[in-house]
Amino acid sequence: MIIEDYPATIRYVLSTRSESTPRSSRQFPTHMRDMALKDAQVWYTEGDFGYFATQEISRKDWVIGWQHFSMRSPVILHFVTERPMVAVVCIIKGKLSYDLSGHGNFIMPQGKYGFYYIPPHTENSTFLAAGDHEVIYFSFSADFLSSFVSQHANFQELYDAQQNEVKRGYVFPVFKIGVEERRILDAMKLNNLLGPARLIFLQARINDLLISYFSSLEIADGSHLREEDQRERFRDIETFIQENYHLPLKIHFLSRKAGMNQRSFEKGFKAYFGVKAKEYIEHLRVKLATELLKNSDMPITTIAYHVGFAGTNYFSFVFRKLQGCSPREYRQRFSGNFL
Template structure:
């Protein structure tokens, strides 16, 4: 089977400075047999940096690549993609810093998986710290992808990029490798079938992995929708407070008005506006009180009640917390400042 007959594959090359006395082989040495992926095409490299292997099983619809890196000193590897690649990548051990052409730096984290578009013949690099690293990728043919593009609009973007041989990489959301995804990968790794049956089995497991990924995307989309809807309701509450701060507002009542439980309401309000609901109400009241202290001769006690405080003591406490002075001191300072300005005008 020639290169054009199967989907994209991924290779790793050392930079010329790092090569040294590197040994390459198409077989795993005895000490690396624990990583063997049965019936896979093998590429193994070893040097002073440590060693790594790329083991691939290929079909016309997909390629499964099992990657293992045993790194003794930090190293950066160039990644070579022979064709435009759309792949689902699962990181099982270690963290890998990946520079994706046209996209930027990605941190591929342990026990996370996601979908990526990687341009052909692109300048991508993977950086490895001293550690054991393990990853699995499944790349797909255009025809195979076509059966999934309707599942999510972002997946259509990856398909179009592959079709158009875009030179800019792309990455979709990443999700945790949970029990179900681990079960699928273990089934692939431990499969003892042979011949056509093995490829049929792998094809089914790859479908399972993609379905799991799309389910995660759908859940994430729903959470994002709920988040946007929540923001709209919180902003409505913000406006309501601005218009009604003089009323005896209670946070519990506002949370019900927003259709949220108290804990979610307080947390969401703080995340969106950087201040707790109670503090925001008090801030609005004190702001109006300051205006009245400057512009009128209304007694402080009357102002306290007029802006919504239940008593002067707490009003003075909150006012001092915001302005570092009492309401009376604030008014006196403003009068003195205004008198000085008037004298200067004369």
């Protein structure tokens, strides 16, 4: 269990072989000082591969880390956290390929953000292609995380992993960094407030970002529930058709019974069954008709009405389309089946 409660941070180490010894510093080189953020601690490393830098603002409940990677050639970096880490990771620029201990490989493209659990004292890695990459991460203490555990079952899992220092990493749903999320991130980076006002401002923007994530998660969950609800409706309609195939089943009637407008019903039915509702009904009726033609002496006209066709002409047309012969020819072919 966690004794001291403060948020974890990430440190990167060069994995790819370098021709020269990397140089590390706690500040930017003179020509890069304009990149420095107010009140942030700096970790800077450079070499023939390029450079990578992290700037952090730390509080008891959270850490904000701005990470820049400028690579002259493809590079692999190892990263380790000394404490179990629950963080929101935002990919501002570039595309990063991660190998997270206990989880495996995954790619985070530009313009996406999501929650992660990174186990402590385990070696993880990220592959960076040549070019510039920018990442912002927000790490949370267990106490801070507990304040929104009840928001979604995912966060209880994150909290439990953090509390028990689980050695397996977790990746939770990622969403697009939209206009509102980008506005929040830019405001954090560019604000010029000083002292306590700056920290209050950053805390407020963190809350804004979390609210955006929660909203996206609820929308995604709602979409999943709507899809499951739709599947349940189509399963009910399928049962209804199979039990009432002999009735004049019109599409507008079935759509009303499913509680959907006709356009949505027709589109959803085809997506679920692979055929249009009309085709599904015709296939079912013809299938039932073939059994009667093979195994009974019921007149063809009677069979047509019995399985739900309005007349023999259309019955014969549909039957020939699906079976390649007329109902009469089909019966003759299988006449030996009926005793």
